[in-house]
Each structure stands twice: as C-alpha cells, then as structure tokens.
Amino acid sequence: MTVKISHTADAQKFLEEASGLHNDAGNPRAKALIHRILRDSVNIIEEMAVTPEEFWKAVNYLNVLGTRQEAGLLVAGLGLEHYLDLLMDAEDEQVGKSGGTPRTIEGPLYVAGAPLSDGFARLDDGVDPGVVLFMQGQVKNTDGAPLAGAIVDVWHANTGGTYSYFDGSQSEFNLRRRIVTDAEGRYRFKSIVPSGYGCPPDGPTQQLLDQLGRHGQRPAHIHFFISADDHRHLTTQINLDGDEYLHDDFAYATRDELIAKITFSDDQQRAAAHGVTGRFAEIEFDFTLQSSAQPQEQQRIERVRALED
Numbered sequence: 001m002t003v004k005i006s007h008t009a010d011a012q013k014f015l016e017e018a019s020g021l022h023n024d025a026g027n028p029r030a031k032a033l034i035h036r037i038l039r040d041s042v043n044i045i046e047e048m049a050v051t052p053e054e055f056w057k058a059v060n061y062l063n064v065l066g067t068r069q070e071a072g073l074l075v076a077g078l079g080l081e082h083y084l085d086l087l088m089d090a091e092d093e094q095v096g097k098s099g100g101t102p103r104t105i106e107g108p109l110y111v112a113g114a115p116l117s118d119g120f121a122r123l124d125d126g127v128d129p130g131v132v133l134f135m136q137g138q139v140k141n142t143d144g145a146p147l148a149g150a151i152v153d154v155w156h157a158n159t160g161g162t163y164s165y166f167d168g169s170q171s172e173f174n175l176r177r178r179i180v181t182d183a184e185g186r187y188r189f190k191s192i193v194p195s196g197y198g199c200p201p202d203g204p205t206q207q208l209l210d211q212l213g214r215h216g217q218r219p220a221h222i223h224f225f226i227s228a229d230d231h232r233h234l235t236t237q238i239n240l241d242g243d244e245y246l247h248d249d250f251a252y253a254t255r256d257e258l259i260a261k262i263t264f265s266d267d268q269q270r271a272a273a274h275g276v277t278g279r280f281a282e283i284e285f286d287f288t289l290q291s292s293a294q295p296q297e298q299q300r301i302e303r304v305r306a307l308e309d
C-alpha cells in the first residue's frame, strides 16, 4: 500500500515552514525554489514509493558526486545542460533572433585567463606526440562581414582525452589560448588533434549512466567562446567528423552545423610549407555571431569557472 500525505494541510504547512516561508528573513527566490523542490521531492518519494534505503543511497550519491567534483559532468550526461540550450534556442525563436553559429554546451572544463595572442597561437606545449593540427577560419556577423578584433577563446583535450589544469600532469594553459582576430576577422592556430574521452570509469557519473544502460563517451571536439564588441557571446564547440561517437555523444553537444570536417594529409611538401614534418591535419571553420546591443548578451553567462574572478 502506498501512503500519501503530501496533500494534507499539516504536510503542506510543514514544507512551507522548512522552506522558510513563515519567516521574513532570507532570500525570497531561494525560498520559492526550495519550496518547489521539497514539494516535488515528497511527491516523487510518495508516487515512486521510494524506500528509505533508496533515499539514503541517493543522499550518499550526492556526497560522492561533490567529493569527486562531478556535478558539472552529471548535468551534462543527464542532458540538462543541453536542455538549457534548447530552451534558449526556443526563446530566441520566439523573439525572432536567428542566424549565426549555433550554441552548444560549455561543459565543466573551461579555465579563465588563457594567454592572449594576435591572429595566431600555438596551443600545445610540444609534449604530447599527437598529430599536428592546423585550424583556421573567420569570425563574421550574420551579414557575412568579417569581425576584426573578435576573441576566439579555445580549449580542448590532449590525445589522452584530458584537459590541462584538471589534469595536473599537463603544463599551465596547455591546449588553451585566446586569439584576437585580424583585420579580416581571421584566426589561426597550431595544436594537436584532440581525442574523444569518457567520464571517469570509477566515478559517480558513470555509475549512474551504467544504471541507465548508457555509455559516458564523447566524440573528439574543440570548445570555443567567441566574442566581439556589439555582438552576442557564443558558447559552442566543434565535433570532429568521422568520430564513432559523433552522433552518440553522452553530453548531447553535437549539432549538425557544428560538425567540422578534418582533413589528414601525408603530403610532405605541404607539411614543409606548414613548417612541420610527417602527418598533419587541417580544419577550416568559420563562426558567425549575431549582433546585440545588450551588454549582458555580449558576455558569457555567469557560473563558477576555474580561475575566473
């Protein structure tokens, strides 16, 4: 027999009290959110007949999630981060904001304050023997005009699928740079081809995905923040064509317009022109920004990020 008490006046009063609704201190928004969360929580407990054992298992899960710093990974894996993108897309559509490179998830691995350079940067420190990658493109507005002085803030994983800062064995800001576009709106960088990666196999995110019968793998990708004066900030990533997880990303970040063709070449004449020897890869990708007069839209959304003030 499933017992339900949440509809009773006593239970409702109790949840209001626990949410601070009977006092004048605190933060009204926090109270409203917590009240809703508590009401929904007890509804879930009652309707799904959650046992005390399941409840305490979930509480412990949150502790493990925090200890392992995987909350940001879990919200990506459960599709909630992508859902926020879908919601913002729908809002844009409603108010007629269209055009430009689509947004997609930021993920939890950005580090603020990467070195800034003009037009070109080398992203890798030369330690990882991955295939050399040359990537270039143009930042434009929705009329196709180049945006000089735009900032291309790029970060990606190494061939082991890990990110500097979070992987302490890599040098500071390895595979992270900010590049200012030239007079033609162009940016260029030299790096190494990143590898796809998965959730830590022994971590709580993968543990939950296992319960859902899902894998925790991402295709190889490169993250970007693109910004320019009087334009909307763009948070996006490109996913490398040909990756086995391209359309099976556990974080749901792949969007058709963000699939980048990567061309591998063994042509040693062209390699020499690039100043390298051996196999190399090239990607050409342009970014298009919507114009915006609103200062708030011109900046990335606020969230806690590594090394950000």
Ligand SMILES: [Fe+2]
Binding pocket: 107, 109, 157, 221, 223
């Ligand atoms: Fe990533």
